[in-house]
Amino acid sequence: MKALVFDGHHLRLEYNHPDPVPAGDEALVRVRLAGICNTDVEIMRGYRGFTGVLGHEFVGTVEHCADPRLIGQRVVGEISCSCGECETCRAGRYTHCPQRTTLGIIGRDGALGEWLVLPMRNLHRVPPGVPDEAAVFTEPLAAAIEVLEQVHLHPTDRVYVVGDGKLGLLVAQVLSLTGCEIASVGRHPEKLALLQARGIATILANQTADLDRSADVACQVADVVVDCTGHPAGFELARRLLRPRGTLVLKSTFASRRGVALTPLVVDEIKLVGSRCGPFAPALRLLRRELVDVRSLITATYPIDDGLAAFRRARKKGTLKVLVSMV
Amino acid sequence: MKALVFDGHHLRLEYNHPDPVPAGDEALVRVRLAGICNTDVEIMRGYRGFTGVLGHEFVGTVEHCADPRLIGQRVVGEISCSCGECETCRAGRYTHCPQRTTLGIIGRDGALGEWLVLPMRNLHRVPPGVPDEAAVFTEPLAAAIEVLEQVHLHPTDRVYVVGDGKLGLLVAQVLSLTGCEIASVGRHPEKLALLQARGIATILANQTADLDRSADVACQVADVVVDCTGHPAGFELARRLLRPRGTLVLKSTFASRRGVALTPLVVDEIKLVGSRCGPFAPALRLLRRELVDVRSLITATYPIDDGLAAFRRARKKGTLKVLVSMV
Numbered sequence: 001m002k003a004l005v006f007d008g009h010h011l012r013l014e015y016n017h018p019d020p021v022p023a024g025d026e027a028l029v030r031v032r033l034a035g036i037c038n039t040d041v042e043i044m045r046g047y048r049g050f051t052g053v054l055g056h057e058f059v060g061t062v063e064h065c066a067d068p069r070l071i072g073q074r075v076v077g078e079i080s081c082s083c084g085e086c087e088t089c090r091a092g093r094y095t096h097c098p099q100r101t102t103l104g105i106i107g108r109d110g111a112l113g114e115w116l117v118l119p120m121r122n123l124h125r126v127p128p129g130v131p132d133e134a135a136v137f138t139e140p141l142a143a144a145i146e147v148l149e150q151v152h153l154h155p156t157d158r159v160y161v162v163g164d165g166k167l168g169l170l171v172a173q174v175l176s177l178t179g180c181e182i183a184s185v186g187r188h189p190e191k192l193a194l195l196q197a198r199g200i201a202t203i204l205a206n207q208t209a210d211l212d213r214s215a216d217v218a219c220q221v222a223d224v225v226v227d228c229t230g231h232p233a234g235f236e237l238a239r240r241l242l243r244p245r246g247t248l249v250l251k252s253t254f255a256s257r258r259g260v261a262l263t264p265l266v267v268d269e270i271k272l273v274g275s276r277c278g279p280f281a282p283a284l285r286l287l288r289r290e291l292v293d294v295r296s297l298i299t300a301t302y303p304i305d306d307g308l309a310a311f312r313r314a315r316k317k318g319t320l321k322v323l324v325s326m327v
Numbered sequence: 328m329k330a331l332v333f334d335g336h337h338l339r340l341e342y343n344h345p346d347p348v349p350a351g352d353e354a355l356v357r358v359r360l361a362g363i364c365n366t367d368v369e370i371m372r373g374y375r376g377f378t379g380v381l382g383h384e385f386v387g388t389v390e391h392c393a394d395p396r397l398i399g400q401r402v403v404g405e406i407s408c409s410c411g412e413c414e415t416c417r418a419g420r421y422t423h424c425p426q427r428t429t430l431g432i433i434g435r436d437g438a439l440g441e442w443l444v445l446p447m448r449n450l451h452r453v454p455p456g457v458p459d460e461a462a463v464f465t466e467p468l469a470a471a472i473e474v475l476e477q478v479h480l481h482p483t484d485r486v487y488v489v490g491d492g493k494l495g496l497l498v499a500q501v502l503s504l505t506g507c508e509i510a511s512v513g514r515h516p517e518k519l520a521l522l523q524a525r526g527i528a529t530i531l532a533n534q535t536a537d538l539d540r541s542a543d544v545a546c547q548v549a550d551v552v553v554d555c556t557g558h559p560a561g562f563e564l565a566r567r568l569l570r571p572r573g574t575l576v577l578k579s580t581f582a583s584r585r586g587v588a589l590t591p592l593v594v595d596e597i598k599l600v601g602s603r604c605g606p607f608a609p610a611l612r613l614l615r616r617e618l619v620d621v622r623s624l625i626t627a628t629y630p631i632d633d634g635l636a637a638f639r640r641a642r643k644k645g646t647l648k649v650l651v652s653m654v
Contacts, residue, residue: 152479155472178505178609179609278482289525
């Protein structure tokens, strides 16, 4: 099959990558559309030491599996493949199974190829009204929803989302549905404009710096801050925006090895919440009702044959979501 | 002024009711549009022993007060008037102040007249894009939002809302925005149809009874159930739908004096949450973004001169919201 393969040094478009073979509990899925995530770019910088077919955001059609009801269905898939038997799995924390493989990230070929395999239990049918271009966002939207799963966000809370990348834009939209007082802080007027169009308040980061000088206005006012930057400077801004005893959600992994100072978290009695993968079913429900706008986040779609160009585009400054079409 | 006045026995339309006079911290508001709530009907059956001008749902224009920025503004108003000084108020629990008066419910004339007075701090400006017909729902919508304020609703939770009256329809819409798996249980196909139009699942109550007989299907499956019926039978259904260690929210006061059995709550370790007034600011944010459909809930609008007919209509079976216009 055709696939975008990272060999530890370079990304290659292979035309004769071996077709994946499903195990007994797995389904063979023909990928229709896949997304490029920042994590894919991080992997090419050495994150997780992964080699193989990249990609973990996709929508596809089930071609073969033991359950006849699944065959021919349009599906999306949870990316963590857990053992289902260890103490962690039996406690319901499947995405934290120490034996897990993860689609295109840990020990399992990913979605940026014509075919993939995933356990049948990982698959979710896509409702008929949700087009491929929206369904392909299920995985990152689920990650945004995970914040609501972990934190009791009150409708009276004041909330800041720091970072206007793809994930930040999804998090701001999801959290705003609770009716909370929310503003998104970012550096890109054209990205923040997507939120303004949905009636969500935004703050340009240099404006924040200005407010910062009159500390009692902008700082230590939020009940909850979500850092979607993955940069120590974003973390620092998030912390300064948070009130004492507030909740700081870390929604991005940190590419930098530079550490952050923890003493202020003790002094202000901050609750820090790390946040990663989220639940697919609520994401599909929000997509079905069009309560989140994902299609405005698409910068470009490339055919798999132009997959290397797709990655070049994904790494360009100012790019939001780049999709790769297999059909 | 013209006003709908309950004297303890009868409701009268008075043409020369004394105009209210604002105290120093109060504003005089010219009422534009007011809503009739089930609580108003309950008051006429003796609830709270209230006499005076009925009504607590309104949108109006500030005519006179000490703060010049408020004058001429279109406003809605929180209905509980607290002392601000007692231990309860200093703890932030203003709506539970033991000294409180409540618009049209406890010791204070209400909104079903040409004028009302409320403390300035109770007022919220209505955003320009929100029409009167939507703004008049701020108070009941805030009450629906109070559920999210009190309970950490997870996007993966299975939730039932029992009761398809006005409040039940608002609660179902608000909770559905979290992405949770939700269904509304009611007895009125035409009311449930309003939710179906928004993509929210519904169950006709007699269907529930059917499912009930195969107990393992419909019963003890929900993580959270909200009872919006105010009837012991609704409470009983809500309890049966709830899983052990689930959360049962009581969103309506109970007109019946018949008690309910509490032992099942102990056996199943149920958490019971009483829920009343809610926060106005999130309600106005959801109305501004049109994330909740309130205008479909309007059955009819009457001029104040036909106020007695408005109440007759409000008490008719199958009626949703009846509004009374003062202008």
